[in-house]
Amino acid sequence: MRVRRFLVTAAAAIAGMTGLVATPAHAVAATTLAGTIALSNCSASLVRYPSSVSSDRAMMLTNGHCYEGGFLSNGQVLQNRTSSRSGTLLNGTGGSLGTVRADRVLYATMTGTDVALYRLTSTFATLQSRYGATALTIASSRPAAGTSIAIPSSYWKRIWNCKVDAFVPQLREGDWTWRDSIRYDTACDTIHGTSGSPIVSASSGQIVGINNTGNDDGERCTLNNPCEVAADGTITVSQGQSYGQQTYWFTTCLNASRVIDLAKSGCLLTKP
Structure with a gap:
């Protein structure tokens, strides 16, 4: 998971870069740290x-x-x-x-x-x-593969730009399993401290997911080393690969008063 970790090492790596904002791999609408x-x-x-x-x-x-x-x-x-x-x-x-x-x-x-x-x-x-x-704004629909995105990290005051590469049926890390996870292309090589950063659509400016993890060491399904599980159960490990999770699920669970109702028909959020 991309929670703060080994900050001295990471800070040194950041200090060695020429700027705080990663160079976009593709031409996308400008996303800032506002909000x-x-x-x-x-x-x-x-x-x-x-x-x-x-x-x-x-x-x-x-x-x-x-x-x-x-x-x-x-x-x-x-x-x-x-x-x-x-x-x-x-x-x-x-x-x-x-x-x-x-x-x-x-x-x-x-x-x-x-x-x-x-x-x-x-x-x-x-x-x-x-x-x-x-x-x-939290978008009300799932992003599409190929969507240009930005991941602005308030912790590092840095922005990654890339595209949605694909979706993973199940992503496993330690005791946890996430569904329909968002896999980025290699330009979004997010680091510890970026956990919780919004995934912002470059075209709409809306949040289409949330950054949460990446495989650090090439290990299989361990903490900080998520593995991809295909629909047929095949497990794949990609060291350095980063991922995000779905957020449009919130909009499937809102009642008329804009309150989360987990009992609402069609609600996709996990229930207790």
Whole structure:
């Protein structure tokens, strides 16, 4: 998983680069760090549903494995849990706009997908007025193979640009299994600390997934070494390959009040 790890080594590698933003492998619409939120151990973003309104409480999205209580067990789902998580809201160039705080975990899991969605104490309108901040919209549909994407990491203040290479029926890492995982092409060689970064469509500017892991050492299905499991059960290991998980599932579970309802027909999020 791409949670912060071996920071001294990683920081040295970053320092040796000529710039903080990776050179795009393809011509894509510019994605900045605006709307991203830096956490102590991960990346995150300020998000809204397609149906959100300005008076709604703003939300923060990161990985389930970035949850402040530690890794969630296989099959574990958190919903409507009290939280005091805080992060630093960034502008387009990575400068600090201020601190945002959560008061509730709306939904979190590391099973099926790898997400933690928080409710913030401020509304979208308040953050817009105070900081000029606009939330990224969680797309309501699955991305397509070949989609040009950007992965802005608030932790490293760096942006990766690449394309969706393919989808993996099952991705296994340690005790966890994720479904319909997003595999990037080699230009998105994300590193530890990028966990929780949004996967942003270059054409729409909407969030089409969330970055969460990559195979570090070439091991098979171990922690920090996910393996791909095909529909026929064949296991493939690709050292250096990075992956993300689905986020449009949130939109399949919303009721008329824009509240996550896991009992809603067609809801794709993992149930307890």
